[in-house]
Amino acid sequence: MAGRAAEPEVIWARPERAGRGPRPAYSRSDIVAAAVRLADADGIDALSMRRIAADVGCGTMSLYNYVPRKEDLHELMVDAVSGEYEFTGAPSGDWRADMLAVGREARGILRRHPWVIRLMTTGYASGPNALRFLEHCLTCLEGVGLPGGAKMELIANINGTVMTIVANELALAERARGLPWSEEEEQAVRGAYLMRQLAGGAYPRLAAVMAESGATRIDPEEIFDRTLGRVLDSFVAPE
Template sequence: MGREGETVPGDARAGAAGVDPERLWLRPPEPRRGRRPSFSREAITAAAVAVADAEGLDAVTMRRVAAEVGAGVMSLYSYAPDKETLLELMVDHVSGELPATGETTGDWRADLKAIAHLQRAHMLRHPWLPAALSTHRTPGPRTLAFLERALAALRPSGLDGAARLEVFAQITAFVAGHVGHEIAQAAAARSPERSAAEARYLAAVAADGRHPELAEALAAPRRPVTPEATFTRFLNRLIDGLDTGSG
């Protein structure tokens, strides 16, 4: 596929060799010779984020981003040589919205829950993030700043550095998975007919006698089902159950 190929960011085939983190984050972009361009890597990234926020990752192509900044497609490649690189830039760009500093209480579980809630709100503002994070591998400076905060919050747990990294990765994966499901559920809820059909289906399954465990679960008193309450309940179960004894 040529450089103009419209592979969706995150496609497993895109950028098979992977992004070079040293080149991406430690070396400034080198624009082509000639007249100084009227855009920057930051402007390109911001334009890509705006497209993804409004229309999803499928809409993010090098051609579309070039049009948004008023440039030719080829002129973008000095700043973002492929879509995988562009996706890395986008993830780090929006990570700047996450507060890199904040007071810690000394209660690492409470602080970790607060961090997870920040992540959820952040991903809901950028609904493409859960999918993007599944292929994101090279944390940039803004992402690292938030990671530092999370690792500091986890220090009172007594876990070593490697285990703290694992816990943060586990929580981030949980938040991304939950938000992805939350977004899908919200879309489904906009179809009353489908919601009613699902309710009838589950009622029929519960009554068929072959699924007693499910029938009991469906008959149990309902807990609050607002998105925030559901997320908090699941998050509490996860973090409260973390075992720090094995390191």
């Protein structure tokens, strides 16, 4: 039976440089910062070791001395942007408010770095910033009467909900950029078409809901907060 070609390795356990020899010209953080810049500018699909090397100013093959695999690079990138959570001060003691604040920060990070949605996985939970994130969330939830596993599920549900919301927001924004007319004009035409369909009587329940809600403007910030609030309430009913 042939032996395996490689053994599992955690990038965080891999030394950045050998104990001997000259100090490398670049650090792992230099490589990751360049990768994040390029992904922010052109998307994750445009990212390559060749482009990173050109940005940093070194040979392509030399990058593998810093980051041996593409998967390692992705994990380093996700953890790097996770360092943008501020977590200023101790939790307030209102766990719902604190977790809502975490969700808002996550939304901002994903908007700045939309490629993270493509890369995010629960496997990337051992980096220093990921551990800092989890520790903060568990501190916010310390007084909540849930077992540890349920608390981790709550955190995962918040992350998943925020990623879904932001992915939809980004898709809508991308679509709007490709239209030859304004988003307001588009929505006016679609709204008029919808009203004509509802007026025919084929969709009475939908017509009743639309009539009840009227022409109230949808505030995306209110919708975001309310959606996360419902996720939180699904774990612990509000008092």
